[in-house]
Amino acid sequence: MHRRIMAPGALAAASLMLAIPASAASHSPGAPGIGDPYYPAYGNGGYDVSHYDLRLRYQPATDELAGTATVLAKTTQDLSRFNLDFLLDVQEVRVNGAKASFATSGEHELEITPKKPLAKGTAITVVVRYRGVPSSKEAYGFTAWLRTPDGGVAAGEPEAAWWWFPSNDHPLDKATYDVSVQVPDGTQFVSNGTLQSTSSRAGWTRYSWRSNKPQATYLATFAAGRFDVTTGTSESGIPIINAYSKDLGDRAGAARASIERTGEIADWMSEYFGPYPYDALGGYVPNTTTGYALETQTRPYYSPRNFANGSNTAVVVHELAHQWWGDSVSVKDWKDIWINEGFARYAQWLWSEHEGEGTAQEIADYVYASRSADDAFWTVRPGDPGPENQFHIAVYDRGALALQALRNEIGDEAFFAILKGWPQKFAHGNASVADFERYAEEVSGKPLAALFDTWLFQPSKPAAGTARAASIAKGSVAPARPKSWQKIAATNGVHEHEH
Numbered sequence: 082m083h084r085r086i087m088a089p090g091a092l093a094a095a096s097l098m099l100a101i102p103a104s105a106a107s108h109s110p111g112a113p114g115i116g117d118p119y120y121p122a123y124g125n126g127g128y129d130v131s132h133y134d135l136r137l138r139y140q141p142a143t144d145e146l147a148g149t150a151t152v153l154a155k156t157t158q159d160l161s162r163f164n165l166d167f168l169l170d171v172q173e174v175r176v177n178g179a180k181a182s183f184a185t186s187g188e189h190e191l192e193i194t195p196k197k198p199l200a201k202g203t204a205i206t207v208v209v210r211y212r213g214v215p216s217s218k219e220a221y222g223f224t225a226w227l228r229t230p231d232g233g234v235a236a237g238e239p240e241a242a243w244w245w246f247p248s249n250d251h252p253l254d255k256a257t258y259d260v261s262v263q264v265p266d267g268t269q270f271v272s273n274g275t276l277q278s279t280s281s282r283a284g285w286t287r288y289s290w291r292s293n294k295p296q297a298t299y300l301a302t303f304a305a306g307r308f309d310v311t312t313g314t315s316e317s318g319i320p321i322i323n324a325y326s327k328d329l330g331d332r333a334g335a336a337r338a339s340i341e342r343t344g345e346i347a348d349w350m351s352e353y354f355g356p357y358p359y360d361a362l363g364g365y366v367p368n369t370t371t372g373y374a375l376e377t378q379t380r381p382y383y384s385p386r387n388f389a390n391g392s393n394t395a396v397v398v399h400e401l402a403h404q405w406w407g408d409s410v411s412v413k414d415w416k417d418i419w420i421n422e423g424f425a426r427y428a429q430w431l432w433s434e435h436e437g438e439g440t441a442q443e444i445a446d447y448v449y450a451s452r453s454a455d456d457a458f459w460t461v462r463p464g465d466p467g468p469e470n471q472f473h474i475a476v477y478d479r480g481a482l483a484l485q486a487l488r489n490e491i492g493d494e495a496f497f498a499i500l501k502g503w504p505q506k507f508a509h510g511n512a513s514v515a516d517f518e519r520y521a522e523e524v525s526g527k528p529l530a531a532l533f534d535t536w537l538f539q540p541s542k543p544a545a546g547t548a549r550a551a552s553i554a555k556g557s558v559a560p561a562r563p564k565s566w567q568k569i570a571a572t573n574g575v576h577e578h579e580h
Contacts, residue, residue, distance in 0.1 A: 108198035109158070109159065110161055111125055111160055112127065113190055120251075120415060120468065122187060122189070124166070124249055126158075126163075127156060127160045127163045128154045128155065128156050128163055128205065128249070130152055130153065130248070131256055131257070132152075132256050133151075133152055133153075133257075133259070134150070134152075134259045135258070135261065135262075139305050141305055141306070144233055145212065145213070146169065146214070147211065147212035148210075148262075152165070153204075153207075155202065156202060159201050162192060162193065162194045163192075163193055164190045164191060165190075166240075166249065167189065167246070168220060169212065169244070169245070171191060171209060171210070172210045172211060172212065175208040176208075177205055178206070179195070179196040180196065181194055181196060189243045191247055193207065215235070215244040215245055218243075218244060220243060225240055225243070225244055226244040226245070229306055229367050230328060231305075231327075232268060233305055233306075234305075234382070235303035239471075241301075242298040242299065248298045249298070252297040252298075252412050256295060256296065257293055257294065258290075258301060260273070260292075262288055263285045263286065264285065267307065268305055269288065269305070269306065269308045271308065271310075271380065272380070273290060273300070273379050273380055274293065274360075274379055275290065275291055276290055277290065277291050293360070294378075294509055295509045297408070297411050300377050301377070302375075302377035304324070304365055304367055304382070306367050308324040309324070311325075311341065315343075315348055315362060316344065316348050317344075319344065319357055319359075320361060323340050323363045323365065324363075324365040325337060325366050326367050326385070329366060332388045334392075335389075335391045336383065336385065336387075340366065342394055343397060346394065346398055350428065353497065354406075354501060354504050355501045355502075355504050358404060358408070358409040358509070359404065361380070362379060364382075365382060366388075367382075371386070372384055376404065376408055381403075383400070387571075393571055393572070394432070394568075395432065395433075395565070398429050402429075403421060406421055406424035406504070407424075407425065410504055413516075419464055419483075419514055419537065420513070422463075422472070422476045423476065424480075424481075427480075427485070429565075429572070430481055430569075438563060439563025439565045439566070440563075441485055441488075445481070445554075446553060447560045448478050449543075449553050450554045458479065459542040461476065461540070462538050462539070462540055463476045464538045474573055485553065487521065487529070490532055492525075495526075498524055499520065502520075514537070
């Protein structure tokens with residue numbers, strides 16, 4: 082306890098302070114950011130969310146979204162105030178049943194002051210009533226909300242939640258979800274997980290979805306529009322729901338020819354990565370104009386442009402691989418993005434091998450040989466690329482190249498044991514690049530620091546001798562372009578955002 086000398090004029094104020102319990106005086110605001118070095122203002126401190134219950138109503142004609150979010154959490158410090166990340170207009174906030182005061186600050190902060198300070202370890206129920214037009218809201222000069230001719234879509238990385246529900250928006254704070262949205266009859270609503278119920282009344286239909294495994298906020302998806310919906314079950318018994326906009330035009334066939342293989346691809350993947358981590362599968366293609374796809378948990382989002390040149394299972398492979406690498410095991414910080422993208426890219430190389438269109442080794446040789454030493458590609462460090470290069474092609478291709486170098490160094494038995502063991506060890510949690518390095522050394526029994534430094538962290542092309550030592554591009558003849566390369570390259574922009 083700190084001591085200080087008070088002037089006589091402060092005695093009245095001091096007497097008021099003495100009336101405040103010592104426990105309340107020790108409470109402080111939660112941090113306005115969770116501490117991510119790439120995005121300091123993303124997420125919040127002071128609490129941990131366990132569940133989001135979203136009960137909303139959406140009008141496609143006006144893009145108006147209204148409803149109530151109920152957030153279940155537990156405080157991780159003595160709190161006087163805490164933040165949620167949110168952009169829409171708030172009418173009322175309650176904390177544990179009592180009205181709370183609230184204000185906005187920064188680009189996307191909703192500051193909530195409960196009626197009484199909250200002690201560390203307190204279970205809290207936060208109810209936020211709100212409404213707004215998501216497409217009218219911007220933060221940092223962009224919008225992550227995707228307006229479509231027949232509705233709206235939220236699917237963005239590293240942020241999308243602010244435009245449709247208040248949250249602790251960082252992968253470190255995963256939660257389960259119930260998402261119930263009412264839309265006009267004739268419009269469908271698609272989200273993550275399993276469809277619990279539908280009900281119609283007075284010209285409106287309510288769709289209720291449940292995600293019962295921990296899910297990062299950016300992986301929660303909102304899709305309202307006019308869809309053709311297909312259902313099925315994978316050979317391993319996982320129910321599948323796919324949805325296709327009725328306005329896909331001549332891309333409809335290619336989209337279906339790709340996404341309807343979701344069950345087959347997920348079952349094939351489980352041979353490499355272990356059991357599929359969720360109880361739902363699928364994908365959806367709304368009538369958006371973006372070029373990217375996203376691994377929204379259990380039900381990836383695909384842009385019609387992903388199928389502009391015909392069917393492409395490579396993009397489906399990429400997003401389904403993320404269900405293990407990125408969704409179940411999520412980054413600790415956004416600088417760990419290689420854990421997501423390098424492995425999803427390598428899954429495409431394994432699929433190429435499976436389809437007889439080029440082995441992973443042949444693709445690795447081609448990637449290494451096709452870029453000269455002065456190509457800026459080599460200056461990006463996949464192990465910590467910086468926020469400006471988070472989705473740079475080097476994180477994907479050089480990231481997968483690092484995995485082939487690792488495979489050649491430790492042998493197939495240890496390598497594939499790592500690919501299967503990692504998603505089990507960190508299931509539904511978070512992990513870093515450093516965690517992976519330690520795990521690879523543990524499983525292989527080999528020191529690997531130099532290998533990872535060379536392929537993930539040095540801002541230069543590994544020397545020819547180093548590459549040959551890792552069995553990369555050993556031959557004297559320039560490697561031929563693998564047959565699968567065009568389809569894989571067509572997914573290069575899967576996570577590139579227009580903003």
